[in-house]
Amino acid sequence: MIRKLLALLTAVVMLLGLSCAALAEDVPVPEGRRQITFWHSMTGVNLTAVENLCTRFNESQDEIWVTPIYQGAYDDCLTKLKSAFGAGTAPDVFMMFELGANYLSNCGYVIPFQDRFDADPFMDLNDLVDVLQNYYTINGKLQCFPFNPSSLLLYYNKDAFAAAGIEVPKTFAGMKDVADKLKEAGGVKYAIGLNVYGWNFENLLASSGSYYLNNENGRAGLATEVVYPDLDVTREILSTWKDMVDSGAAFNYGAGQGTMDSFYAFIAGDTGMSLFSTAGLQAAKGAAPFEVGTAWLPIVHEGDPVSVIVGGANLWMYKSGDAQREDDAWAFVKFYAEDPENTATYSMQTGYFAVRKSAYELDSYKAYLAGNPDAELAINQLLASPADNVAGGANTGAMPELRQIWETTMESYLAGDLSLDEALDEMRTQSNDALEFYNEVNGLE
Structure with a gap:
């Protein structure tokens, strides 16, 4: 019984991220930086990975400062987003689960990833895992960039x-x-x-x-x-x-x-x-x-x-009407998307999938999968799934x-x-x- 209770407590701590450490959202914005906000739903080890990503972006340049802000579970975040859209107070970038993809693609409040990408291409989109590209291509456009897919x-x-x-x-x-x-x-x-x-x-x-x-x-x-x-x-x-x-x-x-x-x-x-x-x-x-x-x-x-x-969530950009904010949001999304090392790192830190095929060719990711057969098994299941309208899910x-x-x-x-x-x-x-x-x-x- 004691072992079961300890296991349960450990799971709660790992999943909810119970910690006395200061959250990244509490860190003040350095003078001279333009702030963008990033709403997410991550806790525990997943929260740590999100904050690590934001820290790497903030350290990569000296003009923009991204602040990650936890907004509860995906459903809670979607409810808050709908209110924020109407009030004009939505975050510049936000994470949202697969169930919100159709609504977001048609609501008029987001900038399709494809629109910014076509003006500033930086990768072959066919490098995205096929089922992810298939799922999030709506109205003929890739609407968002996959972030933490699961199955x-x-x-x-x-x-x-x-x-x-x-x-x-x-x-x-x-x-x-x-x-x-x-x-x-x-x-x-x-x-x-x-x-x-x-x-x-x-x-x-x-x-x-x-x-x-x-x-x-x-x-x-x-x-x-x-x-x-x-x-x-x-x-x-x-x-x-x-x-x-x-x-x-x-x-x-x-x-x-x-x-x-x-x-x-x-x-x-x-x-x-x-x-x-x-x-x-x-x-x-x-x-x-x-x-x-x-x-x-x-x-x-x-x-x-x-x-x-596919489950999990993706990175979306808010259509604020402020060109500078939208450019800064794109800079953050592009930072994550353009380097396969980023998606490999996030996968290794959390257990979610790497979203770019080229990530699977990295020596570090190959070593990770070799040492984590359960992760490799899950990825193989995803890769074996066809990129068709059945696996595409309800749109x-x-x-x-x-x-x-x-x-x-x-x-x-x-x-x-x-x-x-x-x-x-x-x-x-x-x-x-x-x-x-x-x-x-x-x-x-």
Whole structure:
């Protein structure tokens, strides 16, 4: 028990970055420097990496001073951004997760990365990892520069799996097939920890080669309705999910805080396996009192191609109307983007992916991957994913609402308040209403 508590505390410290050290945002701007602000959502080791990047930029020249300012989780930051846009007080550069990409690309408040790049090219854009360039090319332009991309992996307790004498499951249903042995011989309370997070479902859906929205996920035309509720594979994923929970093979940690709760439970050794972002790999391996293993995301059917949806965040620039501020913001984004060493360094410090292909040719990054097979495994999964409209994910500004609808309805289904048919009907009706409202309000047709 003591070991579990210590592991949990260590994970909290690593993830939240509990420290008495002064934050970079508290450092005064030196006299004679023009300040730009950079909103981000990083904590712990990831915060340290962000501050290191800003320090390197500030030391690289003597005219501009970038101040990183933490704004909470991605969802919180997006809410604050929308208010700041309206008030004209948005930051010069900001980090935003993949779910906000469509909204930001169409809101009129940002400068597309492609616009500045075309006037000041400094690299071959094909040096970007293909799935990243594909995901963030919206309206025919690369809208932002990828910063800290992640993907979904299966995390598992290697010690428990070895004690149970079982292989790592390759399919979603296969996770339940090994549950009894894992609980009996592996010493875990639950074989599987599951949290109701829409990104997990979206990845499982993509792994079957299926779209979430019509018009090829809204990438071949305007998305006007969800298509996933009408697919047999959706019924299979949801019913398998519920069967895992009802049978006791899995514990449902729910939505919202459930993501962190399930992570902490895994770190403490209460669960034998779960689905988590690659972003948590450093914290998990550093805190768990057992050997943490990772594997590619379990697919729905044997033989399905690998197709994962990118997570993480990117660098965006605010259209302030002040030419000097916009030039200074571009200087900071360009500083990060133009040197492959920067993205390699950020990856090595955090566990996120390097975004430029040339970073993978650097001796330092090759050595890092050779010494960190879990990181290499995650990167290989990303590189194996096709740059198509399935892996491109759902392209609509209504996606935050659609994900919330899925999560709320899924919780009701898991609780037994809705049948599978009722849950799918709710998801379909509410999601299509949300899409219609979003498209109408924003004049999209």
